[in-house]
Amino acid sequence: MIDVAVLYGILGALINGLRVGSLYGLMALGLTLIYRVTSIPNFAYAEYITYGAYAAYIAMIALAVEGALGLSLALLAALAIAALAALASDELAFKPLWVRGASPLHLLVASIGVGLVLRYSLLAVAGLAAGLLEASLPVRSARLVSIGGIASIETSHVLAVSAAVFFAVLLRIMFTRTKIGKAMRATASNPVLARVSGINIYLVRRVTWIIGGSLAGFAGFVYAYYYYVNPESGWLMLLWIFAAATMGGFTFYGSIISGLILGIAEQVVSFLGSTYFGLNTAYSPVIALVTLVIVLMYRPEGVIRLEALALKRRA
């Protein structure tokens, strides 16, 4: 007979898995957008999330506005700083390389370099200023519903899940139905032809980086709303984000779905492992990494391939 407490624990793990999973999905959305348009496997992407989280924290401390207004100001700061970081890294590093015809592998190495600069300069600053090495928003996620006193639904759950779904649908519509989305796809598949057809590919590129960066900023804001942030927290999630994006076959819906699968697997498996086998929860990142390796080796085109299926049906 399974203990009731264990059942509640599993329920709690599921609910928390939904939150973590939507966060991974949300983070993978921006990575997917940037990869689809510029084909850069961007290892610096996680740093935009950290920058967004820190921007939200600093804005909230500096402005000292409480409540919903303070939160929305913090969100604005997160979006702006993360978009700025993304745009700057493209203008200073990726665009010049792309113009010189760098291979995807060189772009990957460059993104590692950009990531190192962003992460370690933040670490250096945080090391100097007191209280920055571990930060979280002063307005915390609040409990909405409590289930059995063990599991509970908080505002951060609602925020993460709704944001993930909302942005995935929005990006999908933008990518397929709007002019800028079509311009993005044209630029991705053939920049020269896109340019000949009168598309300003540099503008398209800039818009892509701004949207991708602000998505990272939003994810960073949600992250700081619930978790404690340190200058390395984005980097520690990077392989999860890559796992979600590659498993989703670099599509928007796929990213969210595989993010959810990964998040729930992480929470539930590590909960069961620690209750029944006494396994350390520190092993849970191994789940994401193993998934990433298996997916890349056997299904590099992705596991969740809704868009490919839709195309097949239409044909």
Added chain:
Amino acid sequence: MEGVSILFSQWIIWFGVYAIMALSFNLEYGYGGVPNFGKVLFMSLGAYSAGTLAAWLGLQWASSKAGVTIAEYTGPTYCSPEAYHVLSTASSQGWLEPSQYILLFITGVVLAAIVGAVFGAVGSYPTLRLGGDFLAITLLALGEIVRLIAYNSEWPVCSFNGLTAVPTPFAWYENKALVDVLYAALVIGFTILFYIYTHYIANSPWGRALKAMRDDELAAQVYGYNTAKLRLQVLVVGSAMAAVAGALLVFYAGSVQANTFKPERTFEVIVAVMLGGAANNIGVLVGAAVIAALNVFLNASALETLGITVPGNVATTLPYLRYVIMGILIVIILLYKPQGLIPEKPIQTPFLEKLRALVKEKQLVEATTVQSED
């Protein structure tokens, strides 16, 4: 003065470790075009196997000589504080002979090379399926999996505490100030050996086949090269070298910590190769020297030894500054010097062949002169 000599031997040792890593990465990526971003994985495997073998064997010998039995421990016995005590006092108590220390070093390095070669063969499996950036991500993830497991489990290297009682090869030597210098000389010996080795295999027909595979895999296949086999071979050689570098690091530090083998280590090796110039072994050595210098000299205590005092807030940022510099270096090299400081040179004709050609030419000239005299 003693501090300076220790600091410089530290630099030379790190240079040797990075140079061996960079030479092996150069062989894989520079010549063979296989982006092995799991360098640190093979390095860590070498470090774990060498460290555990030396600690385990050393503990067996020392405890039997001393007549101590080490009590059972939750993890491996060499992780217990008791084992640490036995191993750290073994040289002063005479429980381990100098020859035994040297033997432990040799077996450790040999085991590391074997383990590295075996796992290099296993690691070549993803390269059959993937190429380019996806392969790089896969190998990077594999390295992180191994590090996470090693950091959290008692096997093989005592989880987050690290295996701290590895017998170093010169622990028996009385003059402690010279131990580092001796070890630096040993590491330089290894580096020279590996440099000569990579120089010869890179300029051999096999090295030419690697370059052919890098430049155009289809063309190499058309000319009858088995590219899958070539990849396997280059990964076996490269990983064995990386594992030996890991073992050398362990026998210097006298400890194995899982967190030494973070992905940043791989990035440092990549920077060394890209800075010096891919497919150029001399350039790679220059790159390794720069990276090792950044690593060793760019912290407050090292600068103080050299007579430079830094204010406190600069001292806290210095360890992070190293990676900021490295990141900027990566982007600048890729932008302005994609071939590195010393670009790739054409393959050298071996000395003997040159000599033979010379002799043949001379004979030809003699023959013609003899003919003309007739």
